[in-house]
Amino acid sequence: MNILDTLRISASGMSAQRVRLQSISSNIANARSTSTETGEPYRRKMPVFKAITHNPFGSEIDKNLSRVEVVDIAKSQEDFRQVFDPAHPDADEEGYVRYPNVDILYEMVDMMTTSRGYEANTSAVETTYQMANLALEIIK
Amino acid sequence: MKDLLFDRLHSGLGSVLDLRQKQHSLTTSNVANVDTPFYKAKYIRFDDLLKDAAGSGDNLMKTSHERHFTGLNGTVEEPQVFEQDPAPWVIDGNSVSLEREMVRLKSNALMFRSVTKGMSKRLSMITFVANNGKG
Numbered sequence: 001m002n003i004l005d006t007l008r009i010s011a012s013g014m015s016a017q018r019v020r021l022q023s024i025s026s027n028i029a030n031a032r033s034t035s036t037e038t039g040e041p042y043r044r045k046m047p048v049f050k051a052i053t054h055n056p057f058g059s060e061i062d063k064n065l066s067r068v069e070v071v072d073i074a075k076s077q078e079d080f081r082q083v084f085d086p087a088h089p090d091a092d093e094e095g096y097v098r099y100p101n102v103d104i105l106y107e108m109v110d111m112m113t114t115s116r117g118y119e120a121n122t123s124a125v126e127t128t129y130q131m132a133n134l135a136l137e138i139i140k
Numbered sequence: 141m142k143d144l145l146f147d148r149l150h151s152g153l154g155s156v157l158d159l160r161q162k163q164h165s166l167t168t169s170n171v172a173n174v175d176t177p178f179y180k181a182k183y184i185r186f187d188d189l190l191k192d193a194a195g196s197g198d199n200l201m202k203t204s205h206e207r208h209f210t211g212l213n214g215t216v217e218e219p220q221v222f223e224q225d226p227a228p229w230v231i232d233g234n235s236v237s238l239e240r241e242m243v244r245l246k247s248n249a250l251m252f253r254s255v256t257k258g259m260s261k262r263l264s265m266i267t268f269v270a271n272n273g274k275g
Contacts, residue, residue, distance in 0.1 A: 006165045013172025020175070049176040054169070061162045064182045064221045065169040117174050120238050124168040127249045131164060134256045135157070138263065 003132045005065075009054060010128065012067035013121040019047050019070045020114045024107050031102045034090040041090075042100040044076035076101050153259050159184065159219060160252040166221065167245045170236050178233040181224035183244065189219055 023045040033042040051066035078101040086095030163184045173179040201210050226235035 003161075006168050009165070009172050010168050013168075013174070016172070016175070049173070051173045051176045051179045060218050060221060061166065065165055066173055066176075066179070067169070068172045068176050113175070116238065117171075120171045120174060120242060121168075123242065124171045124245060127245050128164065128168065131161070131249055131252050134253050138256050138259045140260070 003128060005054060006128050007125060009065060009067045010121045010124045012069065013124075014118055016047070016049055016068045016070055017114050017118040017121065019073075021111065021118075023047050023073060024111050024114065027100075027102045028104065028107050030100060031104055031107075033100060034088070034097055041080050041098045042102070044078070044100065044102045046074045046076060048072040048074055150259075150262065153255055153262075156255050157252065157259075159186070159189065160248055160255065162219065163248050164245070164252070167241055167248065170241050171238070171245070174234070174236045174238055174241075176234060179236065180226065180234075181236045181241070182221050183224065184219045185222055 027044050030042040036042050047070045049068050050071045052069050053063060054065045054067050055062040080098040080101050082096045083099055084095055085091055085097045088097045091097045163186075166182045166184065170179075170181045170183075201208075203210055224235040226233050
């Protein structure tokens, strides 16, 4: 396990958090999209994270190091919100409009934790960089 | 003849740097997986390693009293990796605490720094002697 692999693991964490932020912005932007290409209202998108052993053939420590990968962007199977609005073009025969299963409050909280996660990874990158520099300074 | 320039202390400091680097990669892996379900935080226990290194191996200092130090062995074997179990109330089964990891990241970097300083001083001592005491 060298410094570059350590940086790569931090980078995988950052890109995973970035994908999460992208799905959150998509959810917020489409919080009131009553129709999509498939015909049904927009479904909340959720990235699925998976820990993957970075180097399965390495030492005991190497086997315990995992990068994170987004293996799927799942669509929420929760029920849609039903609102009575007969004038709406997407209303059904009884006058109900199905709105996306997106809750803005949940999205905002998710956005905060995403931001913290991203921040923590940049902090790890910064410390890795400092340690590499210190190791170079031994021979100075 | 024993190697006077690069003795056991020197290789000992080297292996501490190696261990600190390993702990650092474990911490970055934990931080990267802060939102991965069922991921368990991993870490090395340095106090256990110190206990193993102290008073074991050959070439230890001779003592005439039970409370004298024997010195350290200077080499550390491949460390065991421990896993943190998640708290029972955690829904996603992830045991990474971002605060704990940040503290571990910074304190580990500080220890790394102190060891590099020690090595650097040792090398400048050797340089001093090699230059006939002229800096």
